[in-house]
Amino acid sequence: MHEIRNEQLQLAAYHEQIENGLDVYVIPKPGFAQTFALFTTKYGSIDREFVVPGETERTVVPDGIAHFLEHKMFEQESGEDVFNLFAKYGASPNAFTSFDMTAYLFSSTIAVKENLDILLNYVQDPYFTDENVEKEKGIIGQEIRMYDDNPGWVVYFNLLRGFYKQHPINIDIAGTVESISKITKETLYKCYNTFYHPSNMNLVIVGDVDPAAIHAAVRDNQAQKDFTRQPDIQRLLPEEGEEVAEPRVQVEMVVSIPKINFGYKDIKSSKLKGNDLLVNEYATAIGLEALFGKSSTLFNRLYESGLVDKQFGWSYDVTPFYAHSVFGGNSPEPEKLLEAITAAFAEAADTGISAEDFERAKRKLIGQSLSDLDSPRAICRQFSAYNLRGIDYFETVPVLESLTLDQVNQRLREHLRPECFSASLVLPKKH
Amino acid sequence: MKTFQTREERGISVHVLPTQMFKKSSIVVTLTTDLQEETAAPTALLPYVLMRGSEQYSTPEKLQMALDDLYGAALSGTIDKKGERHVVDFTMQVPNEKYLSTDEPLFEKALGILSDVIMKPLTENGAFLAENVKAEIDQHKKRINAVLDDKMSYANLRCLQELTKGEPYSIPRLGREEELAKIDGKTLYDRYQQLLKTAPIHIYVIGDVDPEQVYQHMFETFNMEREPVTEFRPVQILHEARTERQVVDRLDVNQGKLNIGMWTNVEMPSDDYPALVVFNGIFGSYPHSKLFVNVREKHSLAYYATSRIDPLKGVLYVMSGVEVSHFEKALTIIKEQLDAMRRGEINDEEFSFTISSLVNDYRTAGDSATGAADMHLNGLIAGRVRTREEMIEAFQKVTVDDVVRIAKGVVLDTVYMLRDKGGEAHA
Incomplete structure (x- = not known):
């Protein structure tokens, strides 16, 4: 058991790698009633094209299959319902699929070991039949329809389509009713066997637990299963240029006020690795917070003129596969807002942010990172995601503290490039 | 705790x-x-x-x-x-x-x-x-x-x-x-x-x-002079059954929403309140609940089909997203689940899973500072503050008969449908 410690945060993670390649991390949180466990595979909606280890031909799978697979993992050969297995111990299970990962989780206040066994066993024992695959198409069809009516989701995905020409991040995570109709049990097994090998996964457990006991339980569970080491998976992502696909995407929906998302595609940043990704992420974040955070001059000017509301915010996503910033919210006059934004961002790229704004934004982000540690769920999700991307989550605060004004201004200049800007609008339809 | x-x-x-x-x-x-x-x-x-x-x-x-x-x-x-x-x-x-x-x-x-x-x-x-x-x-x-x-x-x-x-x-x-x-x-x-x-x-x-x-x-x-009110307007919790009403709204949407409003006729300070929470757990608030199992898993009609209660008013509401053409079918299935509970069709698993899940939820509630405050204030407003331990103890004393009694007292009142603009006026 290897200890990863952060003295300042008074937090430690205990790591072990199982023989089959599975990385297991236990993070004790004294005083918390719940234990949260997250079992994650580095496999998401963007893994559309790949070479199965041992094969030479490339495989192309239908859009939405990673998410479909997530739904189908809850099916058991015994006919037993996975939800019921957890419910016996009162545990609350769930799962989710993102662009680059699929995660299975539970939170429970008793019987952590039993619940861990259930989690590991069902995710490591797929059971797909023609019948149960067909059945799921109706359910996921309704999930897709639900998102089709969600203006926040539509405006966001349309922006991704505005950013990316080739990259499969521009397709909906759940796919379309049409694309999922092509999913069969054979394609599901192929994806499962490729991406659910323990060496492509991690397991993170956060709670008031004894790390040694948890590691022993996971080791015992894995020792009963026969996983041979798997060679690396070859993921085939199309080459994506720096420029945006469309500078503007616009649709109409039944909404009370226009919704707008805009931001910058930042494909260069996705070429970074490990700690450099973290430095890039937070240098950009400090810059964007100083530029457009709730205490910034720009935000308050726009708020005073009624062009943005208090819900308006920004985010920056950077992973080894994609990178972009997104600003978004409601605006009664999106064209006017875009005009003001374009001018203000051009100026910011030129002059940079001030030392006071830099300091304030940095403090805010440090405080927010600390606040996340009050939620076992947040720790699990972030630790796991960072870990699969080759980043140490505990380095977040030290990296934030080490960043300088020059680094941030340099980053803003690189990031705020007009040719990388795109905007997505959802305008009110008459109803 | x-x-x-x-x-x-x-x-x-x-x-x-x-x-x-x-x-x-x-x-x-x-x-x-x-x-x-x-x-x-x-x-x-x-x-x-x-x-x-x-x-x-x-x-x-x-x-x-x-x-x-x-x-x-x-x-x-x-x-x-x-x-x-x-x-x-x-x-x-x-x-x-x-x-x-x-x-x-x-x-x-x-x-x-x-x-x-x-x-x-x-x-x-x-x-x-x-x-x-x-x-x-x-x-x-x-x-x-x-x-x-x-x-x-x-x-x-x-x-x-x-x-x-x-x-x-x-x-x-x-x-x-x-x-x-x-x-x-x-x-x-x-x-x-x-x-x-x-x-x-x-x-x-x-x-x-x-x-x-x-x-x-x-x-x-907060050192100001004060004359705090001690009496609030009484809240009407009890409601008698009336003819079931259907309300249809039309908007340009892809997915229909089928929602159902019911009266539980149970107020939060009542000793029946823990049984009401158990009723709702078996009926619709968990993935092992009747709504999820029947509307979603058995009939593939919905991605979500769930029920919640607002104990400060004694209401229970079902929410589901279904194809407009499946409204009648989904409504029939949801009503069947309520009827089944009134007839006492609650199996051991549904019952024990719900108790375990509720115990888990109430234990977990203390992990959120603002959540703990909110729960406490709800109790104050309702007129009876129960600790989480008290609720957990009370859940463990609830019987199937208690739940059936609650189910029989529930009054289904309003069926609400949000649908697209095309097609027939009736669902």
Whole structure:
């Protein structure tokens, strides 16, 4: 058991790698009633094209299959319902699929070991039949329809389509009713066997637990299963240029006020690795917070003129596969807002942010990172995601503290490039 | 599990939970009043106007800068609807400097900002600044109209509005748009003074704090003369069965929403309340519940089909997203589940899974500082505060017969459908 410690945060993670390649991390949180466990595979909606280890031909799978697979993992050969297995111990299970990962989780206040066994066993024992695959198409069809009516989701995905020409991040995570109709049990097994090998996964457990006991339980569970080491998976992502696909995407929906998302595609940043990704992420974040955070001059000017509301915010996503910033919210006059934004961002790229704004934004982000540690769920999700991307989550605060004004201004200049800007609008339809 | 330590003076109750569990401290200040037509809009507008600035932090920008300087302290001013009460809520969360490379007393400074916002608002001649009120009225109109944008909550809101028509519960949380025109800086300030004088104030402080110091500080900060009200309007919980009503709204949507409003006829202080919570667990609030298993898993009709209760009004509501052409089928299945429970068709697994899940939920509730405060305030408003241990104990004593009795008392009243604009008028 290897200890990863952060003295300042008074937090430690205990790591072990199982023989089959599975990385297991236990993070004790004294005083918390719940234990949260997250079992994650580095496999998401963007893994559309790949070479199965041992094969030479490339495989192309239908859009939405990673998410479909997530739904189908809850099916058991015994006919037993996975939800019921957890419910016996009162545990609350769930799962989710993102662009680059699929995660299975539970939170429970008793019987952590039993619940861990259930989690590991069902995710490591797929059971797909023609019948149960067909059945799921109706359910996921309704999930897709639900998102089709969600203006926040539509405006966001349309922006991704505005950013990316080739990259499969521009397709909906759940796919379309049409694309999922092509999913069969054979394609599901192929994806499962490729991406659910323990060496492509991690397991993170956060709670008031004894790390040694948890590691022993996971080791015992894995020792009963026969996983041979798997060679690396070859993921085939199309080459994506720096420029945006469309500078503007616009649709109409039944909404009370226009919704707008805009931001910058930042494909260069996705070429970074490990700690450099973290430095890039937070240098950009400090810059964007100083530029457009709730205490910034720009935000308050726009708020005073009624062009943005208090819900308006920004985010920056950077992973080894994609990178972009997104600003978004409601605006009664999106064209006017875009005009003001374009001018203000051009100026910011030129002059940079001030030392006071830099300091304030940095403090805010440090405080927010600390606040996340009050939620076992947040720790699990972030630790796991960072870990699969080759980043140490505990380095977040030290990296934030080490960043300088020059680094941030340099980053803003690189990031705020007009040719990388795109905007997505959802305008009110008459109803 | 620890509970709040309370001290009360002049209708101001300070509830403190000292704990080292959290890396941030939380302070919640609430003012409770009746939810009623005459005051709903101004009461809802108040926290937003107060967040426009105070004597020391005279603009939203200055206020936000001061908060950000405290390592991203977060202050929100919002309005809650709890049954037929309207609650003005200020929540402050601030990191504990113990985990940061600073010696600044962040908690004390955050308290200073919070008390300035609540006790020293920006005024001129006994009124809020006119431009601030006008600007927030504009924003508030947008907030009210934005209810339409999330179809799931829109359908839910419309269903509950129809169910509780004519009762205070049907008043929207944010108030009505047409009432906003009547508000100016003076009337709004008067409303605020009235609340400060008469509303019961509950303050929650959770974190690594000393209760004595917190009491002292809070009573010094909120040192105004008070005449707190002790009586609220009674809330009508009991409702008799009437002919089932169907309400259909049409919008240009892809997915239909089928929502059902019911009366439980159980109030929160009742000894039957834990059995009601168990009933809802078996019926619809978990993935092992009858709604999920039958509507989603067996018939593939929906991605979500779930039920919730609002015990402060005695309502139970079902929410589901289904194809418009499947409305009748889904409705039949949902009704069948309720009938099955009335006939006592509850198997051992459904029952024991629900008890285990509820025990888990109530144990977990203490892991969230603001969640614990919210649960406590709900109990106060309902008129009976139960600790989490008490609830857990009560769940374990509930029998299947209790649940059947609850099921028989549930009255299905309103079927609400949100559908597309094409096709037949009847679902």
